[in-house]
Amino acid sequence: MKAGVCLFLESFSLDSGEKIILEQLSHLRSLMARMNSEFIKFYKSNEYDCKLATMFYSTSPDMAWMMGQFYDMGKIDTLPMDCDNLLKIINSVPPVYNSRMLYMYNSIDNTIVTENRQSTVLNEKELVIICRNILDSFPSEYIEYGNSVKDIFKNLIFLENEEHPTFKTFNSMNKIKGGFENFIKGITEFLFVVNNYEVIPQDTFKNIKQMSALLRYELCEEGGKKSERKTGELDRDFKIGKTVYKDVNCEFHYKLSYKDGQFNKGTYYNDNRIYFGFFNRIDPLKPTIAIAHIGEHL
Structure with missing residues (x-):
């Protein structure tokens, strides 16, 4: 068993202006640079990109450049499901998909949308705690x-x-x-x-x-x-x-x-x-x- 961290539109304060969004992306980019690995994968749903683009273009054409910032994050794998079904897995007990425990990534000070706080990851410290529990609960050779x-x-x-x-x-x-x-x-x-x-x-x-x-x-x-x-x-x-x-x-x-x-x-x-x-x-x-x-x- 390993870990998966999932991105949603709700992971970011998309209505808070460019400065805050860029700060949140910078934090996520740093987290991914350190932690993205075989044990820890980052994921998005198969409708994430489309929903993100629609949101930016409908808000203001001037914000379209921001899409490039979201793509410049490193490797994020796409799961074969929409956002609602992905969130259902994260809210389930245990939140397992393809031998990974799935969690939602959320920016610090952003509203938590998972049913349980423990299903949300804010930073490296919380991610390491999750991974420690997986190591203890699912022994490997x-x-x-x-x-x-x-x-x-x-x-x-x-x-x-x-x-x-x-x-x-x-x-x-x-x-x-x-x-x-x-x-x-x-x-x-x-x-x-x-x-x-x-x-x-x-x-x-x-x-x-x-x-x-x-x-x-x-x-x-x-x-x-x-x-x-x-x-x-x-x-x-x-x-x-x-x-x-x-x-x-x-x-x-x-x-x-x-x-x-x-x-x-x-x-x-x-x-x-x-x-x-x-x-x-x-x-x-x-x-x-x-x-x-x-x-x-x-």
Whole structure:
């Protein structure tokens, strides 16, 4: 199961003047640029374009140029149904069409037209919450899950470096002791929390302390075994675009100690880890959390 965000004429304040409409389109364009992916698709009905054109041309010929602004949004797929039937699906429980949960996009401060507020998406934060719930409610196998979290948690950097001889990807979730499928919610919770966390520049101690307070299990830097490791053993090379940033310290880790729903009452697992680092190579004043490994203890 994945997510779909649907556009309607009611998604915009079309009677509020050019300035407001352009601001709303700019916000949507930014959202789509970050979030449009395999997991999150943007949709419109098969009558959306016609209704939009009719509205603009009937209002004023001078507004016809605005149509170009709506087409310059990026990839929006067309569904084989009219607006009313699309809205019926969004208002249904669950709002599923072709293995996607559908939601209506709405501009901030615009009137909500769905029957339930939860059926409307206003911004990236709300969209990420929706996607987190889908990950938790509809488990997938570890490769698909790994691809999905990269689509959803855009404030994080995930290790993907196919050219590296050893450390090619963050995804070793198939090696989680006790079965990856039993730790999905714990992994998602960690990624959701750190995706929302604002890293404090050059203050590892405070970051670890504050992040720990937000999380269920133990989070720490490398402890007693650090002296037994080779220098740089937990450093990783992150490829971003065409640039490789070498030797990012990823000794910090989160312990996936219990299966989902068994916190402090089930079997304790000491061998499952999420390793990460604080990446500051691009902008030292805006560090990013870099996910190096999700899987077995290294």
